[in-house]
Amino acid sequence: MPFIPHTHADKESMLETLGIASIADLFDEIPDRIKCDSLPDIPDGISEMAMLHHMAHRAQEDASGVCFLGAGCYDHYIPAAVWDIASRGEFLTAYTPYQAEASQGTLQLVYEFQTMLASLTAMDVANASVYDGASALAEAILMAVRVNRKSKSRRVLVPASLHPSYLATVRSIVTHQGIELELMTSHEGLTAVSDVDLENAVAVVVQHPNFLGLLEDVDVLTNRAHDVDALVIGVVNPMSLALLKPPGDWGDTGADIVCGDGQPLGIPMASGGPSFGFLCTRMIHVRQLPGRIAGRTQDKDGNHGFVLTLQAREQHIRRAKATSNICTNQGLLVTAATIYMTLLGPQGLHEIASSCVHNTHRLVDRLTELPNVSMRFATPYFHECVLDFGESTEALQQRMLDNGILPGYPLTGLIDKGDQAMLVCATEVRTEQDIDRYYQELTNG
Amino acid sequence: MPFIPHTHADKESMLETLGIASIADLFDEIPDRIKCDSLPDIPDGISEMAMLHHMAHRAQEDASGVCFLGAGCYDHYIPAAVWDIASRGEFLTAYTPYQAEASQGTLQLVYEFQTMLASLTAMDVANASVYDGASALAEAILMAVRVNRKSKSRRVLVPASLHPSYLATVRSIVTHQGIELELMTSHEGLTAVSDVDLENAVAVVVQHPNFLGLLEDVDVLTNRAHDVDALVIGVVNPMSLALLKPPGDWGDTGADIVCGDGQPLGIPMASGGPSFGFLCTRMIHVRQLPGRIAGRTQDKDGNHGFVLTLQAREQHIRRAKATSNICTNQGLLVTAATIYMTLLGPQGLHEIASSCVHNTHRLVDRLTELPNVSMRFATPYFHECVLDFGESTEALQQRMLDNGILPGYPLTGLIDKGDQAMLVCATEVRTEQDIDRYYQELTNG
Amino acid sequence: MVETIFDKSRPTRRAVAQRVKEGFAQQPLPEHQLRSAPPMLPEVSELQAVRHFTNLARKNFSIDTHFYPLGSCTMKYNPRGVHRAAMQEGFLNRHPLTPTSHSQGVLACLFELQELLQNVTGTAQVCLTPMAGAQGELTGALMIKAYHTDNNDHERTEIIVPTAAHGTNPATASMAGLIAKEVEVDADGDVDLESLKRVVGPKTAGIMLTNPSTCAVFERRIQAISDIVHDAGGLLYYDGANLNAILGRARPGDMQFDVLHLNLHKTFATPHGGGGPGAGPVGANELLAPYLPTPMVTKTENGYGWLDRSVRPKSIGRLSSFMGNVGILLRAYAYSMMLGANGMRNVSAYATLNANYLMKRLSNAGFHPAYPDRRATHEFAISLRQEAKATGVTAMDFAKRLLDYGFHAPTTYFPLLIPECFLIEPTETETKEELDAFADAMIAILKEAQTDPDLVKQAPHQQPVGRLDEVQAVRQLDVTAH
Amino acid sequence: MVETIFDKSRPTRRAVAQRVKEGFAQQPLPEHQLRSAPPMLPEVSELQAVRHFTNLARKNFSIDTHFYPLGSCTMKYNPRGVHRAAMQEGFLNRHPLTPTSHSQGVLACLFELQELLQNVTGTAQVCLTPMAGAQGELTGALMIKAYHTDNNDHERTEIIVPTAAHGTNPATASMAGLIAKEVEVDADGDVDLESLKRVVGPKTAGIMLTNPSTCAVFERRIQAISDIVHDAGGLLYYDGANLNAILGRARPGDMQFDVLHLNLHKTFATPHGGGGPGAGPVGANELLAPYLPTPMVTKTENGYGWLDRSVRPKSIGRLSSFMGNVGILLRAYAYSMMLGANGMRNVSAYATLNANYLMKRLSNAGFHPAYPDRRATHEFAISLRQEAKATGVTAMDFAKRLLDYGFHAPTTYFPLLIPECFLIEPTETETKEELDAFADAMIAILKEAQTDPDLVKQAPHQQPVGRLDEVQAVRQLDVTAH
Numbered sequence A, B: 001m002p003f004i005p006h007t008h009a010d011k012e013s014m015l016e017t018l019g020i021a022s023i024a025d026l027f028d029e030i031p032d033r034i035k036c037d038s039l040p041d042i043p044d045g046i047s048e049m050a051m052l053h054h055m056a057h058r059a060q061e062d063a064s065g066v067c068f069l070g071a072g073c074y075d076h077y078i079p080a081a082v083w084d085i086a087s088r089g090e091f092l093t094a095y096t097p098y099q100a101e102a103s104q105g106t107l108q109l110v111y112e113f114q115t116m117l118a119s120l121t122a123m124d125v126a127n128a129s130v131y132d133g134a135s136a137l138a139e140a141i142l143m144a145v146r147v148n149r150k151s152k153s154r155r156v157l158v159p160a161s162l163h164p165s166y167l168a169t170v171r172s173i174v175t176h177q178g179i180e181l182e183l184m185t186s187h188e189g190l191t192a193v194s195d196v197d198l199e200n201a202v203a204v205v206v207q208h209p210n211f212l213g214l215l216e217d218v219d220v221l222t223n224r225a226h227d228v229d230a231l232v233i234g235v236v237n238p239m240s241l242a243l244l245k246p247p248g249d250w251g252d253t254g255a256d257i258v259c260g261d262g263q264p265l266g267i268p269m270a271s272g273g274p275s276f277g278f279l280c281t282r283m284i285h286v287r288q289l290p291g292r293i294a295g296r297t298q299d300k301d302g303n304h305g306f307v308l309t310l311q312a313r314e315q316h317i318r319r320a321k322a323t324s325n326i327c328t329n330q331g332l333l334v335t336a337a338t339i340y341m342t343l344l345g346p347q348g349l350h351e352i353a354s355s356c357v358h359n360t361h362r363l364v365d366r367l368t369e370l371p372n373v374s375m376r377f378a379t380p381y382f383h384e385c386v387l388d389f390g391e392s393t394e395a396l397q398q399r400m401l402d403n404g405i406l407p408g409y410p411l412t413g414l415i416d417k418g419d420q421a422m423l424v425c426a427t428e429v430r431t432e433q434d435i436d437r438y439y440q441e442l443t444n445g
Numbered sequence C, D: 001m002v003e004t005i006f007d008k009s010r011p012t013r014r015a016v017a018q019r020v021k022e023g024f025a026q027q028p029l030p031e032h033q034l035r036s037a038p039p040m041l042p043e044v045s046e047l048q049a050v051r052h053f054t055n056l057a058r059k060n061f062s063i064d065t066h067f068y069p070l071g072s073c074t075m076k077y078n079p080r081g082v083h084r085a086a087m088q089e090g091f092l093n094r095h096p097l098t099p100t101s102h103s104q105g106v107l108a109c110l111f112e113l114q115e116l117l118q119n120v121t122g123t124a125q126v127c128l129t130p131m132a133g134a135q136g137e138l139t140g141a142l143m144i145k146a147y148h149t150d151n152n153d154h155e156r157t158e159i160i161v162p163t164a165a166h167g168t169n170p171a172t173a174s175m176a177g178l179i180a181k182e183v184e185v186d187a188d189g190d191v192d193l194e195s196l197k198r199v200v201g202p203k204t205a206g207i208m209l210t211n212p213s214t215c216a217v218f219e220r221r222i223q224a225i226s227d228i229v230h231d232a233g234g235l236l237y238y239d240g241a242n243l244n245a246i247l248g249r250a251r252p253g254d255m256q257f258d259v260l261h262l263n264l265h266k267t268f269a270t271p272h273g274g275g276g277p278g279a280g281p282v283g284a285n286e287l288l289a290p291y292l293p294t295p296m297v298t299k300t301e302n303g304y305g306w307l308d309r310s311v312r313p314k315s316i317g318r319l320s321s322f323m324g325n326v327g328i329l330l331r332a333y334a335y336s337m338m339l340g341a342n343g344m345r346n347v348s349a350y351a352t353l354n355a356n357y358l359m360k361r362l363s364n365a366g367f368h369p370a371y372p373d374r375r376a377t378h379e380f381a382i383s384l385r386q387e388a389k390a391t392g393v394t395a396m397d398f399a400k401r402l403l404d405y406g407f408h409a410p411t412t413y414f415p416l417l418i419p420e421c422f423l424i425e426p427t428e429t430e431t432k433e434e435l436d437a438f439a440d441a442m443i444a445i446l447k448e449a450q451t452d453p454d455l456v457k458q459a460p461h462q463q464p465v466g467r468l469d470e471v472q473a474v475r476q477l478d479v480t481a482h
């Protein structure tokens, strides 16, 4: 009985206290007809040793090589202290801090996290996480519609250059509340501001850098949206904000809601999850912000302490009228991200972001030395870039993979002539030798 | 300045408090002649990321294959919880518990460790560790000579079948106190009791199982030594004690001092160190036991608590007359071993030991199916066995290595016709497939 | 005084070993896109960071440190081996968009987990992507909606939830664009069938239930409920939060549920992480399986691969950026390998034994189970209403005082219909001694409530802070340090 | 009440997932060799084990949780990256007897560490095997002895140690079969040269010194000492415990020391582990290098390899089962890579700045440095004799009260010659704010000593236990739970 501490004597004495003969008696309220008395297709249990042996084998199968993939998940270096501390039992095996006095560790950490995210995005307030970047955008759109009382419309404008999985997720979730999503067209990879019909939009989504790595004209987009009383939802990579103008400063008055995926902040790629989504906003909208929020308060002796606050927004109080159904969030990842941001600080984060920008530009410069390789778009990009390889990338990708390089994300079906293009990314962990290897493997082809 | 928190402002304000212009002034008592102002042959510092990149590369070079090596260091499975908990900052970064009230974690753990080791060896008391098995034996011999007031002799008998590194270490250390080491001859790998001239011996060392994996006749050896008032020092593998008669029960009255290496108890092989040495003895000898000892006592309210006790034996009090010069010991490994023993319990340890015995016997049975492979010694062995391969093992070893198998420890120079023999070991982590692979690689040769 | 990490921050201080030294003198980004002032992140040394967060950790109760009988949350032991399994480099370094040819290891695990969960729940297909119970619920609600839409049954806009339901159930209904209709629970904790018959009708899209229910009793008339709802054209959704009670003993699929989610972070022992992450896989019978979200994992002769919308046209679509919380799924898979079939059946056996034993000890001591004539399931509710009336000491006060005794409090004031409620879930991984100690503490606190009620009402006394003022926290909102 | 793990033990209980399931029905061992009763190890569940030891950990002060200014121990930050580096599977799974052909990774690290330590100490060769400072000392003493023996100089049986020396120095002398001769320290903390001249002679094997000394001042007349001892035919041993003070600024080799050890767990930031492990590599000049222990690492055109006794015939031999504490050596290597040359020089710079600053703050507040006219080095001593006289509050009381203020106490009552001594070593990794807070606590305690001495004498008040009775611990020896 793995993980069950009962000795035979324990069991007998407990049954005696209960006045029953066997544990089976405890299930006597379950109608016999729906009882099952075995799980024939499930094998016997194995030891931790055997399990880890098996899992080590599985993990080794996936050791795939030098990563030039980005597209929403990034191969950043994570300082050793981050997960050493996040894996402490007290963080790992606590739950939502319902009993504040016994959860000051988690609560203070969340409060500090909120402060960091608010500062990074230049917003007033952040929540304690939602599931991931895609679902964060869905929540942001639902929130925008609740918040924007000026608009009776449910028309939300979304850029064509939005991460395709985000778009798909948003579609699955928000359309059920009668929200209409409308794609804004792109020119040269950028949202074509002049084409956009903003009339009647309740909110406008801006992803920056966009899915193709390009820098949008966030100031113009923000101002134009605000001109017609549409809310601006910024979708950002938090790492980019070490360098780029934060959404709170976009245009004349800044974005209204900011969301994104926290993975670049100390979260392993790990097949894409668990990561966490973040949501920030202005103080005036805080009561429409979904998710947990930690607040600072006092005990009876005037000592500072932290609690979950504004719980009246949440499902366990407000039920059908709650801002969201979210309950379990991504707390452990928030813990890691908070430690990560603390270890890096403003300067460290700035250097990493700069290094990513530098490395990707270096990679692009190098690869475009080759006659058939070119940049697809001419505008400034952050740490991802669409390269045109002048031929179908399918064989090329497989060849590189077999030589231990993940060459980038094929854009087949996502952009015009996407089958010839890949989105490439070189983070701070990529070395000059890695870039060389990419170049060499490409020329070897 | 890695790991140094001082800002420029901090430094300036501290210098101001000190009334000096620069940090260099603080070194003005060092004669200029012996100052050095650079370390020209040492490169510049690198980031944690770069360091780990480098170290990962180095570690990968050493991933050497399926291990059938034993010879004093064993490839046991270590439950994940062991090092997860031992690596907690409070265990990892505390030091010797000089301030008992702020070190109850370490102290209680050591007390529990002592209890476990005493019970495992059937002795009264254990210390909180010495460096490793070899140095533990040296300390045990020095202790025996101090303890055995009946004998004026300094002659200590050591079996020929003792681990060769233990013998070498003991030689380096104990002979400087005028102790004479004398080898007892072996017959068929076992200490030849009848050959031994015990007259005038102050102590007799018994390793069991001995270096060749064989079970000595511990009862007879113990009784014969005690007959002439020599002390018996048992050198044991703690894992074996889950199955084998503990030294405290050897012969009519048991061994007097027991030592060994704790590596089998949850310590990674890690190139042989850090591990820890343990030392156990009878209560009457406790004041001659070197090393830290934790004891239970009370605070003023009668609450139980733990302290370092019998400190008057130690170098920081007794100085030149101390029982040993040991100060820093192997505390962290003791922490791991204590958690390991707790997770396994008596039954778990018994199963692991049995599994090792079983697997090695299985391996031996399998390999000796081959016409040129045979057991060198006919007597019972524990989880290591000397196999004769009927040819020089040099090429064989290299071939196996290149195919990912560490086939055993070559006994060249250590026993008669040692160049044809290897000491093999199959612990609980070796599977039937591993044994098969060994067999196959051997026949492929 | 509590210092935040920002109080420890000093301009230009930093953890130098984390500096990335790369030449990037030239800045290829346009000036107007750049940030003008750096973000106000803490500026501390590495030791300061390590010490700060280590000491924060030490202020938490957790499974690893305390008995944590938080009802409905299944705070069982989270095996360290499972954490190790998922934290291997091969898994951690895998980019989610790595082609399947180089992802067979993780795909094999996910595929086998899908199959295992199908077996355990008695469903036809399982999709692993939902990232927590609530997202699983949303998935289910959307699938029900999609099914009705597919059948041109556009009037089915209502979903039935018991009054005792978890808050996520009605919240999910709203999120899915459905209207939550409440149904009463009777004095024994079962759904009131008359009440159900009243709300059911042509607008009924379905019903959301957990069984055992949030009243912590087994819904005995599940067959009748199923018949009533199905006969009305509605579908049955199973909220898997309480699966720990019946794991391997009764399968939701066999109870006629059409679609369900599991809470892997509960039943499958993945760590709760101070709030998450979780994983809420959804399973469905043949009827609803085509609507499951994407991606799912498939096995073909060429190995494992993804199933996306192109081959699952009826799918409600994607719910996450990539593939949900894969790391949590791997943990659940590893855990289930160690349990095996018998281990799973023992989970429900001993979770139930522990809950019934503790309920018995408390009722022997004079406490009042909410449903005294019912078996406890893996958890049970008691009502402290009489104690509160007699002494003025509320369930909240009891909860706070328990902390001083070294126990995390049970879930309080849920389900809402039980006054001064404690929902107590000991889980199968706790010893009899721990249960006894908890019962003894409850008895001791009851005595304190009678003799020195203020002691309890002012609790906790031995925590890093005294009882915190939640009203002030809302009134004087302070949610960032700057 | 404090419960030991044995109190939690119940017969037949176990952590089932750790069960090794292998068929071993038949028992090939002879009956009379078998144990008759199982050892009394704890029988607990995995959760009980995890919870017990997690909670034990929480009762410790440590660098990761508290300022820990334990003089002579260099309790600096232990980088987590370094721990990670050494805990990689490739290193952990390497069997020590793996042939060199398959060990080039670890051998390269060790070889480079040897070279680095030679550079840092100004020695000709370094051997890495000694497993702590004390074993390094023994190594050095044995090498000195071997050298004299080699020169047929058999009368040199005495080794000189200052009265202020660490206890390991005289204890080492005895272990090496030498007689420790004490030499006085003068009022300024320097070795008294007249006293030295008196003890030195034809029996002198050598002298053991650390510089800075255990009085926490730099031995200014090191040249004179060297001359006196060398002229008498003796050799100089350097105890590297205090290298943090002069790292990269003055090399023991340049001070004419013939042989020395380093404490990697101090200067090179490897974790102290609640008592160990350490590593005490020994370096020697050309004269003594041949006597270094085995094994050492060499580099040839065929790669890295071991040097054993066959090629180092004068070696004093082996000191450990394998190669000493390799895991600690790897940590020191990794740490030194991150520091680089400048980082090392900054270690001594800021360790010294911190100590001098804190000494200044304390002396400004009226405390009494043991050597008020001297610079502090990386640490400094104060004497609380006057405070004790005036208030009855001893150094021990101060130490215990500091715990309540959240600081680990400094080293107390060492060196012995300084009455009511605190040896305070802040290390370079602590902030100015932390030093200020410590000084403030000292000042506050002094005030308490004056106004409410009992408060201090009864301290600590906020630890898991009150002040423990060490006398009882010796009188009623209780060293095992059974």
Ligand SMILES: Cc1ncc(COP(=O)(O)O)c(C=O)c1O
Residues within 6 Å of the ligand: A326, A327, A328, C072, C073, C132, C133, C134, C135, C166, C168, C169, C210, C214, C239, C241, C242, C263, C278, C279, C280
């Ligand atoms: C009965 C019930 N349903 C649903 C949920 C929601 O699950 P999650 O928190 O994973 O979103 C919970 C969580 O506590 C629950 O107890």
Ligand SMILES: Cc1ncc(COP(=O)(O)O)c(C=O)c1O
Residues within 6 Å of the ligand: B326, B327, B328, D072, D073, D132, D133, D134, D135, D166, D168, D169, D210, D214, D239, D241, D242, D263, D278, D279, D280
């Ligand atoms: C001055 C001095 N010498 C030697 C030692 C002994 O070192 P170790 O504890 O590593 O054996 C110490 C340890 O504290 C010391 O401070």
